[in-house]
Amino acid sequence: MYQTFRQDGSDRQIRVQGSGSVKVKPDTAVVQLGVVTEGADLTTVQDENAAVTSMVKNQLMAAGVEETDIQTSDYSVFPQYDYVDGKQVFRGYQVSHMLTVTVNDIEQTGAVIDAAVQSGANRVTNIEFTVSQSYYYYQKALQIALGQALATAQTIANTMNVRLEQKPVRVVEEKSPDVSPLQPYAKTQMLSESAVPIEPGMMEITARVDVWFPFYP
Template identity: 45%
Template sequence: MYYNQPGYPSMGSGQPQAPSKPNRLAVTGEGSVYAAPDRAMITIGVITESPNLSTAQKENSDKTAAVINSLLALGIPQNDIQTTSYRIEPQYDYENGKQIFRGYKVEHQLQVTIKDLSKTGQVIDKAVASGANFISSIQFTFSNPDAFYNQALTLAIQNAQQKAVVMARALQVTLNPVPIVVQELSQNLPPRPVPFQAMSLAQDSGVPIQPGENKITATVKIEYTYG
């Protein structure tokens, strides 16, 4: 039979010890690729004003229809022309602190997807010649953005792995090559916007559009254990 003695721990009542946590090493990695976009998205608008709402709407509708027809004539499919905004706003002047009704402003915005970048300048020219008086931006993007983002993601993981190896060597520890946590910090980026104003364009301006290259970046966080 066992009896507790002063100064000796009890063998039967001891609490189990929690397993020690492994040493962790966390790193972030970043990877980027550059690629030429193969499509563009343009927001084209028609803005009309008149003291009479019906007149403003009729003028806007006629000009918008003319813009759409000019785009169809260039070979832009109907499915690639989408209304994104249609607004009617009363307009006021202010004189001597008084609000005086001036009329109505009607704004119709179309988002046009161009799958042949060589037609980008023609699209702008024809739209302006047909009555468009507002272009908010041009956005260059890809038909398959995931392919380029996955390349950047692979480079980001490799970058994180290289950092972990360098840090382990500097610390003179043994790195477990299999990570315990892999976290994607980035997301596939939206199209790159290019500011553009249409108000000052002449109808025969021949707008030169240079899509250049888009930078696609991915970022990850990876945790390893080491001993």
């Protein structure tokens, strides 16, 4: 999208928009997983959850995940109720301890999830793939976006039979890069067996700019 406008007789500018994208294979996975336990006695349920969570953490580290890459993202306790003859009857408690696990060797994502599940993790809520050097690839996308903007402005100037000044007077860049998977990975909920192989696919890093170029008759 673009528009051409004139502020006064001596100040003529062409405004254009440019976008550029770079496709890159992700190299990092961030997995949300955890342990959910239930029972009638809160202390017993919490102790069981803590013991299983500890085993999960130990197994994750044995699988190659650094301790600093395992963080608690949520810990919750919920009372559970049944409804009998229209009345609320207390059934027990549910304790949930969710972890955020960063897998720096993306090829090991499936093995890491398998290790967590085999040691007691029974919930995986999200798997997100990222690029550790996203800023580097964003710079490449930004170069493409600026080149596209210049090419568009030059085409407009040639069509209008005017001379384009290729040094812009103003550039407005989107505040943050748009990083998105080309094929989003579906979320899962409860796990009762080993995780399936993980396919990260490709990611697309996009940059967008608004650019103003002066032109002359």
